[in-house]
Amino acid sequence: MKKRYNRKSMRLKGYDYRSPGFYFITICTKNRRQFFGHIKDEKMHLSKIGLLADKFFREIPDHFPNAQLGEYVVMPDHVHGIVELLDIACRAVACNGPTAISHSSISPKSGSLSALIRSYKSAVTKDSRPFEPQFEWQERFHDRIVRISDPGHKYRIAQYIINNPKNWRK
Numbered sequence: 001m002k003k004r005y006n007r008k009s010m011r012l013k014g015y016d017y018r019s020p021g022f023y024f025i026t027i028c029t030k031n032r033r034q035f036f037g038h039i040k041d042e043k044m045h046l047s048k049i050g051l052l053a054d055k056f057f058r059e060i061p062d063h064f065p066n067a068q069l070g071e072y073v074v075m076p077d078h079v080h081g082i083v084e085l086l087d088i089a090c091r092a093v094a095c096n097g098p099t100a101i102s103h104s105s106i107s108p109k110s111g112s113l114s115a116l117i118r119s120y121k122s123a124v125t126k127d128s129r130p131f132e133p134q135f136e137w138q139e140r141f142h143d144r145i146v147r148i149s150d151p152g153h154k155y156r157i158a159q160y161i162i163n164n165p166k167n168w169r170k
Contacts, residue, residue: 022146
């Protein structure tokens with residue numbers, strides 16, 4: 001008997017997360033453990049893992065040519081950021097090579113927001129293992145598609161991200 005994955009998706013049904021646009025993402029540590037540092041005087045002070053989380057987030061466009069970063073912040077137990085996915089022509093040919101049928105239905109599609117987040121989480125986890133073997137991410141991530149029809153939407157999200165350390169205790 002085949003195992004089936006019955007987890008309900010948190011993604012918007014029918015939406016292609018490879019589509020060009022802005023995405024507000026939140027990625028949390030497992031059980032919201034504060035691995036990334038602490039807030040002091042309304043400023044984030046990064047731990048060794050926090051420095052990795054920051055470095056690898058900044059490097060996302062180096063590994064995903066269809067991605068650009070907006071505002072982001074590494075908090076004690078989560079990362080907030082705005083990621084823009086660009087329209088690139090490779091999706092139709094080079095990005096969708098043959099894949100095993102059993103994995104194609106459960107794996108993130110190449111160039112998608114999920115593939116980007118999976119890669120980011122994997123890099124932080126791998127590099128943190130030697131000095132913090134207990135580090136873990138919460139499964140999945142939260143996203144919000146930024147409405148470009150509302151010019152203030154992206155601005156309000158950016159302000160929320162920028163002010164997150166100041167509002168940590170509220």
